Amino acid sequence: MTPNRQCIFCQILAGKMPARVVYEDDAVLAFEDIRPQAPVHILIIPRHHLASLSEASKKDEAVLGRMLLVASEVARDRNIEAQGYRVVANNGSLAGQSVDHFHLHVLGGRLFHWPPG
Ligand code: 5GP
Numbered sequence: 546m547t548p549n550r551q552c553i554f555c556q557i558l559a560g561k562m563p564a565r566v567v568y569e570d571d572a573v574l575a576f577e578d579i580r581p582q583a584p585v586h587i588l589i590i591p592r593h594h595l596a597s598l599s600e601a602s603k604k605d606e607a608v609l610g611r612m613l614l615v616a617s618e619v620a621r622d623r624n625i626e627a628q629g630y631r632v633v634a635n636n637g638s639l640a641g642q643s644v645d646h647f648h649l650h651v652l653g654g655r656l657f658h659w660p661p662g
C-alpha cells in the first residue's frame with residue numbers, strides 16, 4: 546500500500562520525521578516510543594501502511610510474523626528477556642489506538658499488571 550501522508554509513522558519511514566531507530570530490515574522498522582511507558586518501550590511497524598490489525602489480510606502474513614520475531618530480538622538486545630516483557634497491539638478506538646499505522650509495543654524493565662487498564 547502507498548504511504549499515507551497524514552500518517553506520522555509513514556513520515557518516519559520516509560525519513561521526514563526523526564526517530565531513534567533500533568532495528569530495520571526490508572519489511573519492518575523498530576524505534577523508541579517518544580513517550581515511553583516503561584524503561585524499555587519500542588514500537589515495531591510494517592514498512593507499508595497498514596492501518597490496524599483489522600485491515601490485515603493473507604498478504605500481510607509474513608510481515609506480521611516478522612514483527613513478532615523482531616519483538617523477541619529487540620527484547621533480547623535490550624536485556625528484558627530474562628525478567629519478562631509485554632508485547633501489545635492496541636486495535637481501534639476502545640483499545641486506545643492513537644496512531645493508525647499498525648504497530649507492536651514492546652515494553653519492559655518494570656512490573657506490569659493484568660488485566661491492563
Ligand atoms: P497507540 O496508542 O496507537 O497504541 O500507540 C502509539 C504510540 O506512538 C504511543 O505510545 C505514542 O507515544 C507513540 N508516538 C506517537 N507519535 C510518535 C512519534 O512521532 N514518534 C515516536 N517515536 N513515537 C510516537
Ligand code: ZN
Nearest residue numbers: 552555594646
Ligand atoms: Zn502509515
